[in-house]
Amino acid sequence: MSRRLKTGGRLIDRDRPVEFTFDGKALRGYAGDTLASALLANGQRVMGRSFKYHRPRSVVAAGPEEPNALMEIGTGARFEPNQRATVQPLWEGLSARSQNAWPSLAFDVGRVNDLASRFLPAGFYYKTFMAPRPAWKHVFEPFIRKAAGLGSAPTEADADRYEFKYAFCDTLVVGGGIAGLTAALAAMRAGERVILVESRATLGGRAATDGAEIDGKAAEDWIKNAVEALEKSESVTLVARCEGSGVYDHGYVICTEDLTGFKADKSGPRERVWRIRAGRVIAATGAIERPLSFAGNDIPGVMLASAVRDYLLDYGVSPGERTVIVTNNDDAYRTAKALLEAGLRVPAILDVRPEVNSPIVRDIKDLGVKVHMGRGIARVHGNDAVTGVSVCLQAGDGAVMQEIRCDAVAMSGGWSPVVHLWSHCGGKLLWDAERAMFRPDPARPPTGADGEGFVKTAGAASGALTTAEVLADAAETVGGDAPSTAVVEEAPIRPVWVMPEGAGPKLRAKMWLDYQNDVKVSDVRLAAQEGFESVEHAKRYTTLGMATDQGKLSNINGLAVLADRLDRTIPEVGTTTFRPPYTPTTIGALAGEARGETFQPLRRTPMHDWAETHGAYWEPVGHWRRAYCFPRAGESHADAVSREVKNTREHLGMLDASTLGKLLVRGPDAGRFLDMLYTNMMSTLKPGRCRYGLMCDENGFLIDDGVVARIDEQTWLCHTTTGGADRIHGWMEDWLQCEWWDWKVHVVNLTEQFAQIAVVGPNARRVLEKLGGMDVSAEALPFMAWADGTLGGVDVRLYRISFSGELSYEIAVPASRGAALWSALMEAGADFDVMPYGTEALHIMRAEKGFIMIGDETDGTVVPQDLGLDWAISKKKDDYLGKRGQMRSEFHKPDRWKLVGLETLDGTALEDGAYAIGEGTNANGQTVVQGRVTSTYHSPTLDRGIAMGLVARGPERMGEVIRFTRIGQEPQEARIVSPVFFDPEGEKANV
Amino acid sequence: MRRFSAFAIAREALRHHEGWGRTWAKRPPKARYDVVIVGAGGHGLATAHYLGKNFGITNVAILEKGWLGGGNTGRNTTIIRSNYLQDPSAALYEKARSLYETMSQDLNYNVMFSPRGVIMLAQTHHEVRGYKRTAHANSLQGVQTEWIGPERVKELCPIMNIEGPRYPVLGGLWQARGGTARHDAVAWAYARACTDMGMDILQTCEVTGIRRDGGRVTGVETNLGEIGCDKLGIVVAGHSGVLAEMAGFRLPLESVALQALVSEPIKPCMDVVVMANTVHGYMSQSDKGEMVIGGGTDGYNNYTQRGSFHHIEETLRALVETFPMISRLKMLRQWGGIVDVTGDRSPILSKTPVEGVFINCGWGTGGFKAIPGSGWGMAELMAKGHSPLTEAFGLERFREGRFIDESVAAGVAH
């Protein structure tokens, strides 16, 4: 039974009780407790159920490496599954629930898997559940999914916010133990800007718990002084509750800081993600103790020896009354000492080493503790709690020599440096046989942009084990003097990977390696037996190390078992890859503040607000929003579009065309440049005139179109599509900077500098005349001409161009005047029945006229020749971008799909994206196709369906009726016609 | 080969599972083979398998530089679908999908193909048109897909926010028989079947040179010595360029990093695969309960199997927007794969300028779903010299300008 001791607990404040609940039960802890320590203090040892066998589990660790004690924290919009109780600080009102157990933690029917575990070895699911075939989807898989999965899924959107912080420093120290502090102090003294992050609330690490003398002071005092010195320095930033999550290429470090997870007050951002650029990164991330593999090593009450010490000394919590210690190294003797000092009993220490005579062992023996050398645990007894252990010879096969009654077991299998940050970007490890650990190989660090190493480790993360080694290593890493401390003699570790050495299959099937995923020694051996010899194979086959702790406790033990089974050495087997993050990181924190409306930047035209207040139905176009239509009360979108088209054709419509790209191209070589960019001639365009132009990529595919206006001798203004503005600007710059860099041309993207309003319809001229200020007559401003002037007192550039077939002007004004001019036009237009129209009306009107639309008639595989745009391709030019591409054989095949109009026989509209059905099937059994619809609408003007499409040899097949697909219905017949459905002579615009 | 079944497990359980044999054999290489396949990923193993199964060619070795299935086969987000736009793609991926349907039974190894359905979300009008176009194309290609409205999307995936303020869901393309499979198991299942036919799988066997005689392949040089062959298949994903260089030709490829990540496991909350291309992200839930998430590629050449952190952020931002409930889940692990991307972003399954050398590469981000179809087609190409499945995917298409561009409909990521 675990309980709170009367005294002790370095980190808790006994004057500040904290109420919390676990599975609905009201419990009390103290400020400074973790959820795990508070639960142990309340005698609640069983904290979770394992993934596969649903075995009852308690905490095995006291830090972020905890694989068992995962809980659901909070409710509703602040619900969080899978939180490790060992790192969850207690706060007033915290509600925690156990997970992966049904109906309750104490009685879980999933436990039946445990009884059947013999039939569920590693990878059993690959060998069964195959018949009958549908059963996998409908029976087996749902069952497996339901059984797996740990915590429940949140059901609500997150109530919390998150924030980013960017920081820069000379030295980033990750880890605030004595190694990190030593490194930070040395860097500070060298005049560097230093950031030190520590994942726990307090600095000092293990030394504060375990005690030592540093610079003649007690460790706690030394730490306090060090922290004070760092805090005082203006060049040092100390951040507690902040974990070094990941190291990325070229030295980019992500750290995540907890801002509200430890307190009842949840106001403000929940977490802060630090993005740190540091001259160098010092990973002083410590080491993690390894479990030992003996039968029953997962029974609640079996813990890491260091964790037992942590609960005792940091939280004043005893994991048990009688604790058997089993170890292969000296460190666990510290746990014995702590237990004895707390007045608890240590019935025996089982040390696998045949003979040890180091000072701490002598001390413990002198205190009267029975120390059994060369012994180990054959089996732990108990179901939901440890009741005793059977002792055996480590060198034997598990024959029981003695039974010892106990309610807790503290185990130590040695220490593994936390090398994650070293390894994320490719730092290599070496196997240190003497210390039985993989540690960073200083000769092969992760390298940065300059090819030099940019991460160093300090202290236990380097493989240092004693206080003296840790301090010396940290000082050497940074280049300073090591604080003084006594050198304590320790006896060497004796690596033990299976206990006892000769354990048979029965025992091996009860030795857990990966607690959470229920991977046992027998599973890894089975994997090897079945040929999964690579460490990656063994991991994937058994799921070893793939649980939420990512193998922090299990990896080394697992690969040692694998190596043993394969008769290879541990370094021959090697490790799996260390991937970020170090511990699981909140997804919302990584997504940051960009949520909802601010998910992406929103571009607004000068007339955006007007449209918003006039009921625009928006469609996203890139980062812009454009009005799709302006529905009136009770009107469907289709009705609104129809009204807008008719009104524009009959009276007057206005479109916000500001999103169209406007690129100013200027310079002595501008004409020559545009002749290369456009398929037709732009150099011959006269100032004051406009010309429609096409742009292709080097493959020859049409990528953009628009009207080009020649402003003066050396200046052209190129209009692009909305989506093309930035892309084509970049395209122009690319060619000018990287290919024709000696050409004297410059390009400016004026898209946002000008608002542009299309004034369209039979009344267009009249409304402009009403505003007055410039001659807009057909004589003064013929079709495809432009002029500068004023309208209603506003300086404008007026283009007489049309994308609708109507009399049409586009007015460009400085962006700041756009809204005013728009309002003035709407006001003046009232007499002429003006209505705003949106993008859908625009699309329909252009389709009625047979004008192509980039993105509809083109899709990145269409050349201008496919669209009958040969007239816009200069035959005189030797070269333009795309010309060579268009010379390739594919584009000259006689059956190439070409643009035509399509008219259904029954007057309905063809379906969007419909394909024209050809004859028979191809070699793959697919129905042959002979074309497709590129644009299809119900034309309000003609009151019937119209469409454009690409059809094999289309223009040669005028009048032919072909069939188009309809989803869920019989095909639809349509006649091949000219793509110009409305006003083929162009009379309406020519007024 | 011993058959796997529940009975076999029960029998083995009684003797502590000590009777299971190796999944694939371990033998030293022979001096020569009829066919050598370089690359024991899913595509390479499937190619070998169908060479044996469909054409009786079993004197085959599959060489693997690292560990079998350790490339992109074991690093992808396991999505299987065939709702492709262009005929050649639809044929290839549908062949693959249909082979996935019966793979567990065919290979007597449970690859956990889970036809749970795939939705590709339309969040702009342009995407709506694009996916409707795909639905029409699929109806003639024998690929069962369906255009569905936003309400049906919500019904299939209740955790989705279809009314996001920036990009409300306008509908989606639904392939009910698309889904996921256990990626590693696909490689293991093929490897086991190849062994069963007497083929040799040689791991940690790195090809260092390709031997030719008068424009014809005669064998490969490896760290295990020289191995002769009549035909050579290069199926090495991200390292295709390196192998092509050994054979003396260049490829229209660039290798870039693609990243993926998983969350911690949670209880089932998502029964379908969702791909959202406007916001760039896709997500499904594995049988273990992890949310499996993929995003975009870095735009620069990269062989490190790592990627830039900002891509992970962008992907997660998009997915939190689409699935607000994932915000409080935690990212467990992120990783990268090297994908090779061609000029039209479609794969290459082709003869090469060197007689007897065939290449399978350029799958970009979408190779896993194609494994069985790709292997089927490559085997036919290598055995007979031509295959209707691979015909359109030849190397010559770039010279001719005959592209298979899948991005045309709605900018679809593979």
Add this chain to the structure above:
Amino acid sequence: MLLLTCPNCGLTVEETELAPGGEAHLTRFGPASGDAEFEAYLFLRDNAKGVHFERWCHAYGCGKWFLAARDTATLQVFGTYSAQTKEPPAEILESIAKGRAT
């Protein structure tokens, strides 16, 4: 998150400020070229696992293109240089020789 120095404005910036532009030093082949040359120009790439000469645009900065020599396996950057160059300058080649040697 790569760090590259833009030789145009002199700033060392993160990759998020930059737009990658593929292999550098390609020769454009126009209408007078043969099929093979044109294919090579448009599609065939060295795709080196090792030193790669590549194009970058300081897109969210000065807007200028530049070239970089970068190892695609180690991500070491040997230097960046002007985009108005037909081939890597001598000092970049030296830096590569030196960097590769260590």
